[in-house]
Amino acid sequence: MLGVCTPAGGGPMTPMLQVADLVVEYAARSGPFGRGRATGVRAVDRVSFEIEPGRTLGLVGESGSGKTSVARAILGIAPVSDGRIMIQGRDVTRVTGALLRAKRRTAQMVFQQPTTSLDPRRTVATSISEPLVHLLHMRGRQLEARVMELLELVGLEPEHARRLPRELSGGQRQRVAIARAIATSPSLVVCDEPTSSLDVSVQAQIINLLVWLQSELGISYLFISHDLGTVRQIADTIAVMHLGGIVEAGSVEQVLDAPRHEYTKALIAAVPSIDRIGARRGTTNAIAP
Ligand SMILES: Nc1ncnc2c1ncn2[C@@H]1O[C@H](COP(=O)(O)OP(=O)(O)OP(=O)(O)O)[C@@H](O)[C@H]1O
Ligand SMILES: [Mg+2]
Numbered sequence: 001m002l003g004v005c006t007p008a009g010g011g012p013m014t015p016m017l018q019v020a021d022l023v024v025e026y027a028a029r030s031g032p033f034g035r036g037r038a039t040g041v042r043a044v045d046r047v048s049f050e051i052e053p054g055r056t057l058g059l060v061g062e063s064g065s066g067k068t069s070v071a072r073a074i075l076g077i078a079p080v081s082d083g084r085i086m087i088q089g090r091d092v093t094r095v096t097g098a099l100l101r102a103k104r105r106t107a108q109m110v111f112q113q114p115t116t117s118l119d120p121r122r123t124v125a126t127s128i129s130e131p132l133v134h135l136l137h138m139r140g141r142q143l144e145a146r147v148m149e150l151l152e153l154v155g156l157e158p159e160h161a162r163r164l165p166r167e168l169s170g171g172q173r174q175r176v177a178i179a180r181a182i183a184t185s186p187s188l189v190v191c192d193e194p195t196s197s198l199d200v201s202v203q204a205q206i207i208n209l210l211v212w213l214q215s216e217l218g219i220s221y222l223f224i225s226h227d228l229g230t231v232r233q234i235a236d237t238i239a240v241m242h243l244g245g246i247v248e249a250g251s252v253e254q255v256l257d258a259p260r261h262e263y264t265k266a267l268i269a270a271v272p273s274i275d276r277i278g279a280r281r282g283t284t285n286a287i288a289p
Helices: 067-075 097-106 124-136 140-153 158-162 170-182 200-217 228-234 252-257 262-269
Strands: 017-029 038-051 056-060 080-087 107-110 188-192 220-224 237-242 245-251
Touching: 017 067, 038 056, 038 067, 038 080, 038 220, 038 237, 038 245, 056 067, 056 228, 067 080, 067 107, 067 188, 067 220, 097 107, 097 124, 107 170, 124 140, 124 158, 124 170, 140 158, 140 170, 170 200, 200 220, 200 228, 220 228, 228 252, 237 252, 237 262, 245 252, 245 262
Parallel strands: 056 220, 056 237, 107 188, 188 220
Antiparallel strands: 017 038, 017 080, 237 245
16 A cells, blocks of 8 residues: 655645545456346455545556456445555545535546547537536536636647547547546546547647646546556556556556566566656646647
């Protein structure tokens, strides 16, 4: 588990997110047609970590190691069998009703494929409005003004408001998904491979946008990726997942430059050239979106 946050002034500060001994199990059925007796699949096995306010934790690991299951459990869309999820010191593991709505205002998610989070029949404006209407009860001019402000924040033009997702490029669609995710001014945004479906130049633009939004709005990110180069650019700390558990965690430099666990070493060795992993955050070319 990563250390308790300590502000420059002294005493301990409440982490933005604390995940303690999280277990996620899916009910699976035996037999090829799923008619056999149910047997649980343990996708996440006692995972613990923390994210400080305004900071980014990179969660890395091979396919199937449980990264998305952790993300979905935090957002309440995967079954939590055991453990606790605390946001700003409040236990939100199994909240319902008004507390669930409050959690949704505070914690949002950006998915790998913007097509899965955006309704193909809804315009950009309608998609971005949805959390504002349902979670903040915005209407009329206030709603319109906030949608336009969000479009500008993510580097889109006012004319994009009337478009359907299919009338946008992949990068523009992901910008809409980010605008929707930050609409309610959340403190935590979980990004699950947000650039994996994009080509390299667009990936860099989206990473720069996320970094810039963090500096402007103070958001904490849980940033999931199997691309160590991207994680080095955006993350402050890294946790490495393997077979449902965290095998190593620490600062980006500790984990990527001086890995202790054999699995982390193997992940780094699988990257074609360490030189291509790129520079640390702050040394990328353009930060503004
Ligand atoms: N809804 C589900 N029902 C049953 N099993 C699931 C479900 N979702 C995921 N799993 C299983 O849980 C394990 C972890 O999956 P998960 O999607 O969390 O991995 P991941 O690290 O995000 O992988 P990837 O890098 O490919 O996205 C896998 O064995 C997967 O088959
Ligand atoms: Mg995944």
